[in-house]
Amino acid sequence: MLSLSCGYCSPLPSAKGLCFSSSLYLLHRCPRFPWVLRTFSSSASTRDSVSDQSPQPHVVKRSNYAGVRLEEIVEVGSEKSRIDSWISSRISGVSRARVQSTIRSGLVTVNGRIIDKVSHIVRVGDKVNCTIMELQPLRADPEDIPLDIVYEDAHVLVVNKPPDMVVHPAPGNASGTLVNGILHHCSLPTVGFPDSKIFSETADGSDDEFSSYSCAQSSKEEMSTTEYGVSVRPGIVHRLDKGTSGLLVVAKDEHSHAQLSAQFKLHTIHRVYLSLTSGVPSPLSGRIEIPIGRDSNNRIRMAAIPGASKSKQARHAASRYRVIEVLACGGSALVEWSLETGRTHQIRAHAKYLGIPLLGDEVYGGTKSMALSLLRPRTPSSLHGHLQQVFSKLWRPCLHALALGFKHPHTGENMQFSCLPPDDFAEVLNLLRDIGTQKPELQK
16 A cells, blocks of 8 residues: 655555555645647758658658758748748658757748748748758756755666756756756766757657656767767656656666666556546546547647557557546546556646646646636635636646656666655645545445
8 A cells, every 4th residue: 555645755665556545545634735832852861852842741751850951932821820830830740949949040041031030920922941950969067956856776766856847958948957957966977968869858759758868978079979878877768748747767877777768668667647637537537548649730739649549640558547536516636647658748638638638738728717717616706816826826737746666677676656746736736625525436
């Protein structure tokens, strides 16, 4: 039996399966939870040169888009679009962040004039020329950042990630990341990231939450390539979105990195998440097995795509969910999720598909306005002001990585950890409980 004590985070030595029905009830008793014309060409390779008169984007399968050129006239139906969005839609697979860097570097012209504003609006008849820039490898410097270390030995770290921290350096987040903090904590030097990995959370990256790569030490010359040395310290094995709080394991040596990566690939890592949803799922518990792929209408969003299991555009994804508590007289629910696979944004995409987007998840439909429209009619007038105040501060999806279990890469011991959600999650949960709470009936 897992016991969620009020020590916030705790290692669990038991190798037995995790059980949450009773332990989650302890959230009520914890002080923190008191109610607890199109031309593509590449200077790098003539094999990637394609000519296509079709107005639809041509799929160019590349691992590195550097040197890809676009020359096209804006057609009817595409006007009044931002230039970064328009270019991204014309070159399949390239990320918006990569396009924005290209624009800011002066590599995009409209009617012969250099455009360096990513928000520039294109018009019908505009002639756009673009050459995708070379990726500049990111450097991660050690930074003295406070880390909540749940467990540490010579081989692994288990960290409780706060909801405002990015896991690894990426464009726009070159510092202040978990990796920067770990480098300082482990007294390691500056490291470089290969260009094939730094966009891993955007459209150029993997569609897996599992992200097996390492902060490999390398020289300045080596950093211009995608082949890195074998020094693996530290190794980021999986990731959590910036807005997701909770437990994450980090490898401190190459063997641990390889072993943990293998466990993720085999789906033997045990992960349990807590969320607050907009509305209550029906039924109250179940298994959702819907493939997940990149949303064709929004490049930063994933989507559950029924019937796409054999499609290259979506990958198999399965999640189990269970309502722990019906909140706010049916306006919300505390839901526990167990992942059988680890696709990017899996819980968020599956929750949206079920019609219960996570509270605070603006990308997947859990907007503040939607939440308030559900909750206000169910809320006593005396709490309307508090409701507005709490939700005005809600900036992230209410999702927390509650529990993590894995086999120790060196000893083989079954390691189990749990960690209660942070204060911002607790504040929303307590408000919803004040409005109304009900335990769901146990299914026979």
